[in-house]
Amino acid sequence: MIVPPLFSPIPPAIHPQYAELDARTAVWAQAHRIGSDELRRRLVQHEIGTFAARVMPQGREEVVQLMADFVLWLFGVDDGCCEEGELGQKPGELTGALHRLLRVAQNPETPLLPDDPLADGLRDLRARADKYGTASQVARWVGHLREYFFSVVWEASHRSAGTVPSLTDYSLMRLYDGATTVVFPLLEMAHGYELQPYERDHRAVRAAEEMASFVITWDNDILSDHKERAGHGYHLNVLRVLEAGGLTSQEAMATAIAQRDRVLVAFVRLADHLSAVGSPQMRQYMAGLRHFIRGSQDWGVSSVRYTTPADPAGLPTDFTDTPTDDSAEPLGIDVVSWWWEVVPAGPTPVGTPAGPRLRRERLVGAR
Numbered sequence: 569m570i571v572p573p574l575f576s577p578i579p580p581a582i583h584p585q586y587a588e589l590d591a592r593t594a595v596w597a598q599a600h601r602i603g604s605d606e607l608r609r610r611l612v613q614h615e616i617g618t619f620a621a622r623v624m625p626q627g628r629e630e631v632v633q634l635m636a637d638f639v640l641w642l643f644g645v646d647d648g649c650c651e652e653g654e655l656g657q658k659p660g661e662l663t664g665a666l667h668r669l670l671r672v673a674q675n676p677e678t679p680l681l682p683d684d685p686l687a688d689g690l691r692d693l694r695a696r697a698d699k700y701g702t703a704s705q706v707a708r709w710v711g712h713l714r715e716y717f718f719s720v721v722w723e724a725s726h727r728s729a730g731t732v733p734s735l736t737d738y739s740l741m742r743l744y745d746g747a748t749t750v751v752f753p754l755l756e757m758a759h760g761y762e763l764q765p766y767e768r769d770h771r772a773v774r775a776a777e778e779m780a781s782f783v784i785t786w787d788n789d790i791l792s793d794h795k796e797r798a799g800h801g802y803h804l805n806v807l808r809v810l811e812a813g814g815l816t817s818q819e820a821m822a823t824a825i826a827q828r829d830r831v832l833v834a835f836v837r838l839a840d841h842l843s844a845v846g847s848p849q850m851r852q853y854m855a856g857l858r859h860f861i862r863g864s865q866d867w868g869v870s871s872v873r874y875t876t877p878a879d880p881a882g883l884p885t886d887f888t889d890t891p892t893d894d895s896a897e898p899l900g901i902d903v904v905s906w907w908w909e910v911v912p913a914g915p916t917p918v919g920t921p922a923g924p925r926l927r928r929e930r931l932v933g934a935r
Contacts, residue, residue, distance in 0.1 A: 569817055569882065571790055575829045576887035577836055578862040583621035583632055590617030593636040600689035602644040607652070614873040616640045622863030623751070624856070627758030634696045635754050641689050642716075642747050645669075649686075650720050659724040666717040673710045701757040712749040719745035727802045732812040740903045742806070743778055746785035748860070752777060755856035761849045772910040773850075776842060779835035779907055780857045784864045786828040790821070791868040794881035822892070827899055829891035832861070834911045841912045 583589065594612040602608055620636035645666075649655050655662040671680055672687045676694045681687035697706050719741045726733060733741070743749070756762055767773060789805035796803035806827075810820035839854040846854075868874055869883045896913070898905040 569794070569821060571793075571821070571881075571883050572825070573884040573886050573888040574787065574790070574825065574865065575832060575889070575891040576862060576865055577832070577889060578858045580862055580866050581622065581625035581859060582618070582863075582866075583625045583627065583629070585629055585632075586618045586621035588617075589621050589629070589633055589636050590615055592633055593617040593620075593640055596637045596689075596692075597640050597644075600692065601685040602641060602689055603648040603685075607644070607648050610873075611640055611643055611647070614643075614871050615867070616643070619863065619867040619871070622866050623860050624755070624758045625859060625863075628700070628760065630696070631700050631754060631758040634693065634700065635751065635758070637689075638693050638750070638754075639747075641686065641693060642750070644686060644689070646720065646747070650724060656724050657728045659721050659728060662724050663721050666721065670710075670714055670717055673713055697757070701753060702762050705753040705756055705762060709750060709753040712752065715744040716747045716750055723804060726804060730802060732804065732809055735806075735809050735813060736901055736903055738804075738806065738809045739782070739901045742785045742789075743781045746781060746788060748781040748784050749777070751860060755853060755860065756849075759852055759856070761852060763849050763853055764847070767846060767850050772838065772842060773853075775907045775910045776835060776838050776854065776857060778904065779831050779838065780861055782904065783828050783832050783835065783861050786824055786831075787865055787868055790824055790828075791874045791881075791883055794879075794883075795874055795876050798876070798879055826893035830893045830895055830899060831904075831907075833891055833894045834896070834908060835861075838907075838911045 593616055597603075597608050597612055603611060616639050617633075617636040620632050620639060624632045624635060649662065649665065655665055668681055669686060669690060671678055672690050673694055676691040694706075694710075697709055701709070722741050723745055763773075786806055789807060793805060793807050796805060806824050807817070807820045810823055811817060815823060835857075839857060843851045843854045865887065869885065875881050875883055896908070896911075898908040
């Protein structure tokens with residue numbers, strides 16, 4: 569199925585050292601023996617270093633490298649253990665395996681899984697996160713890794729039963745099983761700042777993060793659909809969920825695109841508002857979320873992971889400035905409808921005060 573150009577109001581950017589980042593990630597994967605030989609051979613061709621370079625175009629190079637290696641490690645878990653491995657059909661056993669890896673992330677000095685390549689790579693990643701992040705940022709990184717592990721076990725339960733979840737359940741779990749939240753603390757580390765709790769924990773900021781996750785994962789589902797359908801065994805993405813609800817393939821594609829367009833329009837409005845009323849750190853964080861969205865899009869339409877040159881996927885080569893759905897009404901998905909409660913009804917006026925501290929009342933949505 570041909571994927572039309574997707575709406576993207578965010579300009580592209582890339583770190584100037586993208587080629588070096590990509591090369592070093594390949595070396596790191598080999599040094600830590602991430603995945604089987606065949607899986608590792610495929611992963612190092614996917615330009616994961618370039619992906620990180622697109623997400624953090626002005627970031628500290630050491631942290632951009634950390635993200636690149638971490639994303640490859642995540643693919644080692646997702647592809648090697650979940651989607652292509654035996655544990656992907658055994659949610660109980662997968663839970664145990666991931667719990668042991670989580671313990672390594674929590675306490676890397678623990679004498680656990682001494683000969684396991686994924687544990688070895690995770691210890692290295694944790695040491696580098698400790699070097700470039702604060703204790704709070706590292707704790708959040710580990711906490712988000714727990715969310716990701718929990719969600720892929722949920723995926724494995726559907727894989728083992730051959731079932732398709734409801735759109736509501738899928739929308740909720742896709743916020744976590746796309747491994748987007750584990751990147752959020754790295755966005756701060758890459759620029760040497762940390763959001764204060766009164767901003768970090770605010771409902772509107774969480775809404776912006778979840779909107780970004782929604783757009784990134786919906787885009788991934790749309791762009792990876794051809795690859796997944798051409799594979800063997802169980803696959804799960806929003807198009808399959810919508811088709812299970814009675815839509816044709818073309819209707820499912822149009823619906824998914826309209827959903828991500830509406831959320832992206834709302835995200836831009838909310839991010840603009842938070843940037844206007846927030847601290848300088850908040851403005852940097854919103855810029856980081858924007859780069860994460862656009863970087864994922866640019867990588868998704870160009871990486872051989874999704875273009876599959878041997879069997880071309882029919883992906884777009886450019887983007888459009890016009891959304892297919894710019895409605896200001898919430899999506900009809902209960903678990904995310906609250907986002908629109910904190911989205912301003914209109915653009916935040918130029919010149920809105922943005923002092924060094926952001927009072928809670930300034931973040932309250934205007935609707």
